[in-house]
């Protein structure tokens with residue numbers, strides 16, 4: 001099991017403090033900058049490892065950054081704290097994005113990122129809770145995160161804890177039936193302490209979601225299963241923040257975050273082939289330059 | 294490019310031969326259809342989709358649905374090749390495989406792509422090493438593990454004609470050609486090298502390694518027979534009994550858990566004979582793999598030619 005990096009964790013705490021003390025413009029700037037740094041980190045990890053899921057990583061990084069740097073009640077130095085909020089990355093193939101985010105928050109030393117996917121590394125191609133602090137359950141096969149999150153939300157209620165469960169789902173992932181079994185359970189049980197975030201980039205591995213197996217109208221589907229639905233721009237950090245922190249009603253919340261696969265790197269944006277293509281060294285330089293702007 | 298090293302044979306991704314043969318069959322027989330789970334690329338079905346857009350049914354990321362849809366097609370007179378990454382096809386849809394395919398006797402060809410630890414660094418969720426144990430436990434399901442591109446082609450053709458519930462393991466990890474011109478013969482082991490001291494029974498990626506091991510053992514004066522056991526279920530029990538009579542021990546080698554796969558199948562024959570022979574079972578022993586490439590993990594779990602040779606030598610030098 002990796003251990004926390006106290007220095008980075010302290011910087012993360014200062015970030016969180018400054019965020020809560022700041023007005024909207026500063027807040028937006030802080031999260032934007034942080035997310036783009038993680039994008040750059042992730043691109044280098046993928047380049048070094050020669051594998052990864054770059055399109056989905058770029059797509060989900062604003063969601064992950066907003067959660068870890070402004071919303072989640074967690075402590076990188078106490079990953080086992082019982083009343084922490086729970087975060088589950090159901091689309092586990094974007095582990096690189098999660099690792100970059102966790103390391104930036106101090107859950108483990110950033111130097112560890114250099115080992116991503118290397119021999120005997122804790123940082124497998126899909127996240128492993130047994131080795132990586134901050135990972136709550138092992139994902140990789142799609143359609144597992146929501147049922148597990150429902151279990152965590154039921155547990156929080158049973159133990160009268162105010163902790164909240166956030167789970168990030170891919171949109172293609174929603175073709176798995178297990179999601180709808182869990183959605184039904186969550187709706188039936190009025191799990192107000194559960195928020196499912198759909199990374200709605202409209203692409204899956206081989207094609208557009210709507211050309212493969214139609215998901216729309218996605219909002220109506222979740223409503224019909226007993227959920228409240230919010231739809232936001234998934235790259236607008238403040239809109240995400242508002243959706244994640246808005247007072248909850250009587251039902252679980254689904255945040256449909258409209259995103260662009262490959263976001264932030266012009267030649268990757270909305271292009272299906274970047275699902276798991278590995279950028280060349282020159283492409284990483286070009287992409288990093290775009291992200292530094 | 295520098296000159297190729299003479300001793301390194303060319304290696305192949307069996308998915309290519311698989312896809313070519315499937316398209317060829319589809320041209321001959323319009324009952325052939327393909328069903329997949331957002332895996333047109335990873336199942337090498339791009340060409341099939343171009344040629345037969347209506348006969349490729351991509352259900353999206355939904356393996357249980359995929360196998361059920363395959364069963365429905367089979368029960369309506371089609372010959373479905375249901376293709377998906379092996380861990381998800383077998384793990385996620387195991388009950389559909391049992392009830393809708395095997396128990397219903399619907400002639401679906403389940404194609405487990407990139408099996409074993411082909412997805413190296415993607416980790417245990419993406420490894421398909423339990424598949425042989427799981428599937429061998431299901432009545433009426435044929436389990437086939439081709440060793441190279443030629444045998445893959447031959448097995449695809451067999452499956453299309455056999456009209457039986459079958460599982461084909463279609464390898465992604467590159468292997469050399471080892472079977473020559475011998476066609477796949479359902480239910481029969483093929484002797485790729487004869488030998489009189491020890492028998493190595495191997496399948497899939499392990500076959501070429503077993504042949505290398507046998508060559509090395511010969512240099513050390515030990516004669517090793519190599520059986521390519523490309524049908525795991527039903528098992529060629531006669532070939533095992535012959536090996537028990539004619540050699541002094543049996544090594545099994547598989548890129549799978551030894552819990553219930555090839556090794557367990559062979560052992561079940563060996564221990565129920567009047568005079569069992571000593572065995573070594575090479576494979577993965579109920580462990581999740583650490584992070585690493587396929588080649589790294591094969592070495593990590595003792596599945597190299599050197600490991601096979603060592604096991605064979607150990608048996609050759611045991612006094613029975």
Ligand SMILES: Cc1ncc(C[n+]2csc(CCOP(=O)(O)OP(=O)(O)O)c2C)c(N)n1
Nearest residue numbers: 056140141142170171172173203204205381
């Ligand atoms: C059960 C299962 N089936 C198939 C896969 C292979 N796979 C990995 S990622 C992916 C596409 C995911 O698409 P989506 O959920 O939309 O994620 P994103 O586009 O954001 O990367 C597929 C099919 C898998 N990981 N698990």
